[in-house]
Amino acid sequence: MKITFLGGTCAIGKSAVAVKTGETTVVLDYGVAMDGVPSFPMHIAPRDVDLVIVTHAHLDHSGAVPLFHVSRPIPVYATPVTFDLMELLLNDFLRLSGYYLPYEYLDTKTMFEFSRPLRYGEKVSVKDVEFTLVNAGHIPGSAQVLLEAEGKRILYTGDINDVDTCLLKGAFRDYGPLDAVIIESTYADEEHPERDDLEKEFVESILEVVEGGGKVLVPAFSVGRSQEVLTVLTKWRFEYPMAVDGMAVDATQIFLKHVDWLRDPELFKKAVRAAKWVSGWKDRRLLLKKECVIIAPAGMLKGGTAVFYAEKLAKSGNNAIYLVSYQIPGTPGRELLEKGRFVIGGKIRKVKAKVKRFDFSSHIGMSGFKRLLKELEGNPVVYAVHGEPEKCAALCRYARELGLEAHVPKVGDVYEV
Ligand SMILES: [Zn+2]
Ligand SMILES: [Zn+2]
Incomplete structure (x- = not known):
C-alpha cells in the first residue's frame, strides 16, 4: 500500500x-x-x-x-x-x-x-x-x-x-x-514534569493566592484542559469556589454525556458538581467580588471570556494568572508570560498579578x-x-x-x- x-x-x-x-x-x-x-x-x-x-x-x-x-x-x-x-x-x-x-x-x-x-x-x-x-x-x-x-x-x-x-x-x-x-x-x-509534582505545585500556588484573599484566573482550552484543571483541583480537595466559563461549559456537558470514556467518572462528576457554571455578565461580576479560581478559555488569551477576567485581575498583586498550556510566540499569553504585559482597556500595561506557567501537557x-x-x-x-x-x-x-x-x-x- x-x-x-x-x-x-x-x-x-x-x-x-x-x-x-x-x-x-x-x-x-x-x-x-x-x-x-x-x-x-x-x-x-x-x-x-x-x-x-x-x-x-x-x-x-x-x-x-x-x-x-x-x-x-x-x-x-x-x-x-x-x-x-x-x-x-x-x-x-x-x-x-x-x-x-x-x-x-x-x-x-x-x-x-x-x-x-x-x-x-x-x-x-x-x-x-x-x-x-x-x-x-x-x-x-x-x-x-x-x-x-x-x-x-x-x-x-x-x-x-x-x-x-x-x-x-x-x-x-x-x-x-x-x-x-x-x-x-x-x-x-x-521532558514534561512528573504529573504528581506538577499537580501539587499548581494546587499549592493557587491556595497561596486565595488564602491571601486573591483571585486566580486559569486561561485554558475549552476541550480537555479546562476539565483537567477542574478535576485536579477536586482531586486535591480544593475547597474555595471554582468557576468555569465560556465554551468549556459546553464541552463539559459533552464529557458528562460520555462519562464512561473518562478515567474516573466519579471524580469527574464530583468536580462538575463542585464547580460554578458561569452563564452571563451578572455571574461574572459577582464572581469577581470574592476569592476564587476561574477557569476560562481561551488558553492563550487570544479571545474568549479569559480576556475579560485577565483585564480585571491584572491590576492587583494579590491575584494570579496561571497559564496551563504552551503559549505560541506572538499570542497575548506568551507576551504576558515573557514580558509581564497585557492589553488592558486598549493599552499595553504592566501586569501586577502573579504570572506563571504550569506544563499540563x-x-x-x-x-x-x-x-x-x-x-x-x-x-x-x-x-x-x-x-x-x-x-x-x-x-x-x-x-x-x-x-x-x-x-x-x-x-x-x-x-x-
Ligand atoms: Zn490534539
Ligand atoms: Zn494536533
Whole structure:
C-alpha cells in the first residue's frame, strides 16, 4: 500500500494522511491550520476517497473533513465523543471564520449524517482494509488508528499522551507487530514534569493566592484542559469556589454525556458538581467580588471570556494568572508570560498579578517517545509528523538509534509500505 502525506508534516496544523491499497483509499484526519486565515491540507478528490477516519476533535485534525461532503457523502469514522466535540468546535469555527471556509453549515450536517461512531477496539472492515481505534490519552474520545491491509499493519498515532492524567488513562501501546508507524512529534525533545509534582505545585500556588484573599484566573482550552484543571483541583480537595466559563461549559456537558470514556467518572462528576457554571455578565461580576479560581478559555488569551477576567485581575498583586498550556510566540499569553504585559482597556500595561506557567501537557514527552519506539514490534518504518522540523528530526534520531528506518516526510511525499 501507499502512504501519501497531505498535511501536518514539519508543522502542527492541517494533519492529513492518505492510505491507498489496491481497492481502497482511506484518509486519516483532515484538519486545518489556523495561523491567520485558515488553510487546508493538499487536495484529494472526494470521488477517490472511500472513507475518512478522524483521530480526535481538535480542528488541526478535523476542521477540513466537511470539505469532502460538499460534493459527495463519504463515511466518517470516529468515536462518539469525537463526533459530539466536532459538532461544538466546527459550529464555533463556522461562526468565527465562516467567511474564509470553502464549506458551509449544511456540509457539516451531511458529514454528521454519514458519521460512523466506533468504540475503542471495535474492528471495522471496508473492502480490503480492516481497522481499529484505540485510546490515545490526549483528549476525551481521542484515538490512534491501527490499520491492516495487504498483509501489512500500520499505526497512525494522531496526538497521544502516554501518561495517566486526572481525566484520562494514558495511551494504549500494545500494538503488536507493525510495518509502518506515523507518529506525532510535538514535544519530541522536551521532558514534561512528573504529573504528581506538577499537580501539587499548581494546587499549592493557587491556595497561596486565595488564602491571601486573591483571585486566580486559569486561561485554558475549552476541550480537555479546562476539565483537567477542574478535576485536579477536586482531586486535591480544593475547597474555595471554582468557576468555569465560556465554551468549556459546553464541552463539559459533552464529557458528562460520555462519562464512561473518562478515567474516573466519579471524580469527574464530583468536580462538575463542585464547580460554578458561569452563564452571563451578572455571574461574572459577582464572581469577581470574592476569592476564587476561574477557569476560562481561551488558553492563550487570544479571545474568549479569559480576556475579560485577565483585564480585571491584572491590576492587583494579590491575584494570579496561571497559564496551563504552551503559549505560541506572538499570542497575548506568551507576551504576558515573557514580558509581564497585557492589553488592558486598549493599552499595553504592566501586569501586577502573579504570572506563571504550569506544563499540563496532553502530549507525550521525550522519554515517553523513546519508550514507545523501543517497545515497537516488527521493525516498522517510522514517519515523524505533527511537529516543528527539529522535533520531527529528533524523533527520527531516536528511531534510528534503535535501528529503525525513519523519515521526516514533506507534503506530497508518497511512500510504499
Ligand atoms: Zn490534539
Ligand atoms: Zn494536533
